[in-house]
Structure formats: C-alpha cells, structure tokens
Amino acid sequence: MELGPWSALEWLALMEYELLLFAGVFFLLGVADELAMDGIWLWLRTTGRLRTxxxxxxxxxxxxxxxxxxxxxxxxxxxxxxxxxxxxxxxxxxxxxxxxxxxxxxxxxxxxxxxxxxxxxxxxxxxxxxxxxxxxxxxxxxxxxxxxxxxxxxxxxxxxxxxxxxxxxxxxxxxxxxxxxxxxxxxxxxxxxxxxxxxxxxxxxxxxxxxxxxxxxxxxxxxxxxxxxxxxxxxxxxxxxxxxxxxxxxxxxxxxxxxxxxxxxxxxxxxxxxxxxxxxxxxxxxxxxxxxxxxxxxxxxxxxxTLERAVRQKARWMHGIAFQGWDRLGWSGTLVENWMRLRDRRGPMSALVLLTGYMLFLIALLLTALDIAGYGRPWEPTPLLWALLGINMIGFIWRAGVRMAFTTREYGVMEGLRAVLRIPLANVIAIMAGRRALLAYGRTLRGADAQWDKTAHEDHPAMTQRSAVSEHAV
Missing domain, CATH: 3.90.550.10 (Spore Coat Polysaccharide Biosynthesis Protein SpsA; Chain A)
Known part of the structure; x- marks a missing residue:
C-alpha cells in the first residue's frame, strides 16, 4: 500500500518517532514534577517536620x-x-x-x-x-x-x-x-x-x-x-x-x-x-x-x-478543577501556588499524554511484528531517545513503588500490590474522563448550564459490614 512517495511502513515509523518525542518529553516533565513532590515529602519526614x-x-x-x-x-x-x-x-x-x-x-x-x-x-x-x-x-x-x-x-x-x-x-x-x-x-x-x-x-x-x-x-x-x-x-x-x-x-x-x-x-x-x-x-x-x-x-x-460511573465522576472533577478552575480562579502570583494549581489542572493534559503513550505502544507492537515478518524497521532510536526512554522507565518504576508504598501503609501489602496492577486501568479511566470533561466544557462555552452530574451510590459500608457479620453468623 502506497501513500504518496512514502510507504505505509514509513508513515507508521514517522508516527512512532513523533509520538515518542511528544510522549517522552511530557512524561519526563511529569516525572520531574512528582520527584520534586517526593523529595519535599522525604525531606519533611527525615527532618522531623512531618509527624502524624x-x-x-x-x-x-x-x-x-x-x-x-x-x-x-x-x-x-x-x-x-x-x-x-x-x-x-x-x-x-x-x-x-x-x-x-x-x-x-x-x-x-x-x-x-x-x-x-x-x-x-x-x-x-x-x-x-x-x-x-x-x-x-x-x-x-x-x-x-x-x-x-x-x-x-x-x-x-x-x-x-x-x-x-x-x-x-x-x-x-x-x-x-x-x-x-x-x-x-x-x-x-x-x-x-x-x-x-x-x-x-x-x-x-x-x-x-x-x-x-x-x-x-x-x-x-x-x-x-x-x-x-x-x-x-x-x-x-x-x-x-x-x-x-x-x-x-x-x-x-x-x-x-x-x-x-x-x-x-x-x-x-x-x-x-x-x-x-x-x-x-x-x-x-x-x-x-x-x-x-x-x-x-x-x-x-x-x-x-462501574467504569461508566468512575468516568463520570472523574470527568466532573476534571471539568470543575482544570477547566472551570482556570477560568474562574486564574493563577496566583507566587511560584509555589502556581505549581500547585498547575498540578491540580494537569488532568486533561495527562489524559492526552497517556492516550499518546497507548497509541505509541500499539504502533510499536505493529512495527515490531512487521520487522519480525521481514519488512525491516525504517529507523532506529538515537542515543538521546534511548536515554529519554530509560529515564522515563526508571521514573515509572519509581512512581509505581511510591504508590505501592503509600497504599500498603493504609491498606496492607495485598492492596499495595493490586495498586500497581491497577495502573493501566486507572490510566484508561483518566483518558475517558478527559474526553468527557472536554466535551462538557465545550457545551458550557456554548451556553449550556452546569448540572450536578452526580455519582449514583448503591450501597453503604455499614450495610456491607452488617451483611458480612450475618453471613459469618450463619
């Protein structure tokens, strides 16, 4: 299949290269942001300024x-x-x-x-x-x-x-x-x-x-x-x-x-x-x-x-904090406050970067399969790109470890392990919520009123606890 002067394989390779640069740079910024937060938290803990x-x-x-x-x-x-x-x-x-x-x-x-x-x-x-x-x-x-x-x-x-x-x-x-x-x-x-x-x-x-x-x-x-x-x-x-x-x-x-x-x-x-x-x-x-x-x-x-309810809830948060928050509250004059507001409002951008990362993963799988089939690979990563990939991989491992540690502290080791396994699902929910939030924000720009798109609740923890006690008694 030919697309102009380039083959389909070359177009796929170009997409992989551009998406790799985009995702790699923004993932790196995210890693730096979280490392700064982790570093401050560790400093507070080691100096005794943070006590529970x-x-x-x-x-x-x-x-x-x-x-x-x-x-x-x-x-x-x-x-x-x-x-x-x-x-x-x-x-x-x-x-x-x-x-x-x-x-x-x-x-x-x-x-x-x-x-x-x-x-x-x-x-x-x-x-x-x-x-x-x-x-x-x-x-x-x-x-x-x-x-x-x-x-x-x-x-x-x-x-x-x-x-x-x-x-x-x-x-x-x-x-x-x-x-x-x-x-x-x-x-x-x-x-x-x-x-x-x-x-x-x-x-x-x-x-x-x-x-x-x-x-x-x-x-x-x-x-x-x-x-x-x-x-x-x-x-x-x-x-x-x-x-x-x-x-x-x-x-x-x-x-x-x-x-x-x-x-x-x-x-x-x-x-x-x-x-x-x-x-x-x-x-x-x-x-x-x-x-x-x-x-x-x-x-x-x-x-x-359920997936639909989780997406609705996170879309409402993203719409209110990222889009309405920017419109209604703007930015502060201090560096620290602007950093915190930027962290609050990064949801839509994070969803876009995550979507790019998943698209990159699928394209890389396809190109690898074509390479194994004998079609070759039109390009190879430069040392700079390998370094970018390596830093992001180390950052991901660090982020997963930090998330596991905080989860384990409150819920135990098994829930901490499941926290790592749930990362891909959490990313998919964030991507879907980002799309829904953007569409909802677009409707308000066209004059639609904001409504309480609330989460439906089917059960209460007290009900579950009583049910568990009754089953144990039986």
Missing part, C-alpha cells in the same frame, strides 16, 4: 464541643445510602451541640423518606426541602442549606461556630468532630483525609481510588500544607469557620449575586471555596492524625463500582 500524632478516639468522641457545629449534607437521589449515613453519623457523634442539615429536592420523595428513617426523630436532624426541582448543582443545594442555617440562627439567637461538609455516602470517624473543633481555634478551614474503602465486589474499578487518595492525602496534601499553599477543600470532612463563610457569602453576593458562599455554577464548589479562603488571607490546615490503633482519622466511603 496519635489520639484516643473514644475520649474525643465524648469530649465537649466549644460551640455549635452544623453538618451539611446535600442529597439528590440518595435513597440507597442517606439513611445509613445518618444512622452512623448520629451514633459516632452523640454531641448535643451538633446539627445535621440534609438537603432534599422537592421532586425526590424517595430520598426524603430514607432521610426521615435515618433521622429517627432525632431533634438534631433537620431535613431541608429545596424550593426547586433537582438536580441543580451541589453548590446550589449547599446554599439552600446555608440559608436554612441562617434562619435557625436568627430563631435561636445563637450563631453556629463551625460548618462541616459531608456527602450522603460518607462514614464519618468518631474522633473527627472533636478534633476539628480543637483545630479550628487557630485557623479558618480544616480538611481531614479521605480514605476510600476497598469495595468487596469491585476490586479493580472502585478500589483504584484507594491508591490515588492514599498518595494524594498522604503526601501531596501534606506537602501543600507544609508549603503554606492554598488548601483545596475535598467536599467531605472539610470544616469552615462560620465568620469566614459569612465573609465568603458577602463576596459571592457582590460578585455574582449568589445566595450563599458556594458558587452555584461551579462543579467543584468545594475545591474553589478552599482556594478562595486562602486567597482572602484565611488560614488552613490539613489535619492528619491516627487513632491509638494506628488507623487514620479520616472520612471513609465506597467509590463508584
């Missing part, structure tokens, strides 16, 4: 809170999990000066019924029915909860001290509330680690979040905190000073007419709010503490179990 404190969970669970705490949980079509979440949270946090605000849409009666069962007439739980049909955006639902809290403050004549955000599928830690209450004495925003739970029926798709969060919340967020860069909020296990949110609400009202501190049009309103608080001079802390048994004080939950 130990606490007694039971003592904190029954400790007194220094003020009123409001826990806000937006819920759209969460009838499968919201009841279990409320039952667990109410038991884990028996404190009297605690209020739960559950946001329900008026066209979602199933979630209303499930939340009512979970509340079980607990006077600390308030179900807030949104005055519009869902889904809008998570930020819009949170703003509705914020306005309901303001009304309650006026009625009680008592202001809330801390506002804590959680999702409808979360399993809270019994020590988290008192720990946050203490930490908020000297800052305006606190973020606890998020610890995905390995899913018993989805060891590859749902469980691949384990290594990503183990490394991100065990290293990247720790370094970010140590460098005093602005701290993004994860949307769960994040707490804000009441006065700080009041200030952010006033700013949002002046800038866009928003009816609360959360941007209604943002898909990652939590991430954005954390950075805006930092930009406004607010102090933040990433609170990494372990209990007496060595387990991390963190928010635990199951993550999406």
């Amino acid at each position: 404190h130990r606490i007694a969970r039971a003592q904190l669970r029954h400790g007194e809170l220094s003020g009123l705490v409001a826990v806000m949980i937006p819920a759209w079509q969460e009838d499968k999990v919201i009841s279990e979440t409320l039952v667990h949270a109410r038991r884990a946090w028996p404190h009297d000066n605690l209020l739960f605000y559950i946001g329900i849409y008026r066209n979602d009666p199933a979630s209303m019924q499930a939340a009512s069962r979970g509340a079980d007439d607990d006077s600390r739980v308030r179900l807030v029915v949104h005055d519009r049909d869902g889904p809008s955006t998570k930020a819009d639902c949170l703003n509705r909860l914020y306005r309901a809290m303001e009304q309650d403050e006026l009625r009680r004549g008592q202001a809330v001290r801390i506002i804590l955000l959680h999702d409808a599928e979360d399993m809270v830690d019994e020590a988290a509330l008192a720990l946050i209450d203490t930490a908020m004495d000297d800052c305006e925003f606190v973020q606890l680690p998020v610890l995905p739970l390995p899913h018993p029926t989805s060891p590859w798709i749902a469980s691949h979040y384990c290594e990503e969060f183990a490394e991100s919340h065990g290293k990247a967020m720790v370094v970010r905190d140590a460098l005093t860069a602005f701290m993004p909020a994860a949307g769960v296990g994040c707490a804000f000073n009441r006065e700080t949110l009041r200030t952010m609400a006033e700013i949002a009202r002046e800038e866009s007419g928003a009816r609360g501190p959360f941007c209604d049009s943002s898909l990652t309103e939590d991430y954005e709010l954390g950075l805006r608080i930092g930009a406004a001079g607010g102090r933040s802390r990433f609170l990494r503490v372990r209990g007496e048994d060595g387990t991390l004080v963190a928010t635990r939950s199951y993550f999406p179990t």
